[in-house]
Amino acid sequence: MNLKVVSAFATAIALSITIGSVSVNNAFACTSDGKSGFAPENNLSIPVDSFNAGPMTESEFNGIIAKAVNYYIPVFAAQGRKYTMIANWKDSTVNAFANRSGSDSEVHMFGGLARHPKMTPDGFMLVICHETGHHLGGAPKNHSFFGIGNWASNEGEADYYATLKCSREMWKNEDNAAVVAHMPLPRSVISGCQKSFDKAPDVALCERAVMAGKDLGDTLADMGKTAETDFDHPDTHVVTKMFDAHPDAQCRLDTYLAGAVCAKASTDPLSDKDARVGTCAQEVGEVVGIRPRCWYKLQVGDGSSSGSMWPKSLR
Structure with missing residues (x-):
C-alpha cells in the first residue's frame, strides 16, 4: 500500500510504506545502514491504538511529510539525486533515520515517533529536517572507520542544519507570529532572536x-529518562575531538538554539569539507549561533582536521 503525495510540480510521489519496526544501534549514528536513528537506541513502541499516544493525527503526519517532500525534491534533483521519503504511520517505532541507496537519498519516518506524548507537529518537522540534514548538512561528516569520506553529516551537524537551514525554508511563508503568539516563550528566547534578526517575521x-x-x-530527555532541557543551563562539556554520535538532550537543545539564532541565510550554501562555510563559526571570531562545544571540536587550517591557522585558544 502506498501513500500518495502530490508535489508542487504536480508530480505524484509515492511514499513507500514499510511494515515492521526498525532495530537501532547507536554505533552507526543514524545513517548509512539504517541501524540507528534520530534518537539513541531504544525499544520503545507506540502503536496507533496506544493509550500513551500523543495528540498528533495521521492527517498532520502526512501533511508535514508532504510539505518537506514538495520542497526537497527539486533541491536533491539539482544535485542529481532523488529525495525519497519512506513513511509509515502504523509503524510503532519511536525513531527515524536517513539512508543512502544508489542515487536515492532516503528519509524514514515512523508513526511511533509522531505519537510520542511530548512530540509536536513542529518538533516532528524538525526531525525530518534533522534526517534531511544528514544528506545536506555538510561538514563535519560522520567518521569513517577506514578513513574514507562518509556521505552523512554527523548527528550534531544534522541538528544544526535543522534550524539553521531547513526549518526556515519549511515555515518561511507561514504566519509565524500567529504561531508563536500562543507559545510560552522564555525571555531568553525572545531576546536571542531579536538580537539576531531585525525584521519581525524573521524573529x-x-x-x-x-x-x-x-x-x-x-x-529526547523523556526517552532517555533524564531531566527536561533548560535554556538557562546549557551543556558546559567541551569535547576534545569531534563527537559524531548522539549528544545528550541538553546539548541537542543548545544546538537547535544555535542554528536558529545564527543570522546566516538559509540559502547560503554549505560545504562538505569546510564546516565554517555558510554557518556561524567560532573559528572566524563569531560568537552568536556557533555550534556548541559539547559535540563540536573547533576546526583548524583548511576547516577539516589539520593545519594551524587558528589560535590555540580556539582549538
Whole structure:
C-alpha cells in the first residue's frame, strides 16, 4: 500500500510504506545502514491504538511529510539525486533515520515517533529536517572507520542544519507570529532572536524554530529518562575531538538554539569539507549561533582536521 503525495510540480510521489519496526544501534549514528536513528537506541513502541499516544493525527503526519517532500525534491534533483521519503504511520517505532541507496537519498519516518506524548507537529518537522540534514548538512561528516569520506553529516551537524537551514525554508511563508503568539516563550528566547534578526517575521520564525527544538529536547530527555532541557543551563562539556554520535538532550537543545539564532541565510550554501562555510563559526571570531562545544571540536587550517591557522585558544 502506498501513500500518495502530490508535489508542487504536480508530480505524484509515492511514499513507500514499510511494515515492521526498525532495530537501532547507536554505533552507526543514524545513517548509512539504517541501524540507528534520530534518537539513541531504544525499544520503545507506540502503536496507533496506544493509550500513551500523543495528540498528533495521521492527517498532520502526512501533511508535514508532504510539505518537506514538495520542497526537497527539486533541491536533491539539482544535485542529481532523488529525495525519497519512506513513511509509515502504523509503524510503532519511536525513531527515524536517513539512508543512502544508489542515487536515492532516503528519509524514514515512523508513526511511533509522531505519537510520542511530548512530540509536536513542529518538533516532528524538525526531525525530518534533522534526517534531511544528514544528506545536506555538510561538514563535519560522520567518521569513517577506514578513513574514507562518509556521505552523512554527523548527528550534531544534522541538528544544526535543522534550524539553521531547513526549518526556515519549511515555515518561511507561514504566519509565524500567529504561531508563536500562543507559545510560552522564555525571555531568553525572545531576546536571542531579536538580537539576531531585525525584521519581525524573521524573529518569529527564529522563535518558532527554537521552541520546536525545545519540544525535541524534552522528547529526547523523556526517552532517555533524564531531566527536561533548560535554556538557562546549557551543556558546559567541551569535547576534545569531534563527537559524531548522539549528544545528550541538553546539548541537542543548545544546538537547535544555535542554528536558529545564527543570522546566516538559509540559502547560503554549505560545504562538505569546510564546516565554517555558510554557518556561524567560532573559528572566524563569531560568537552568536556557533555550534556548541559539547559535540563540536573547533576546526583548524583548511576547516577539516589539520593545519594551524587558528589560535590555540580556539582549538
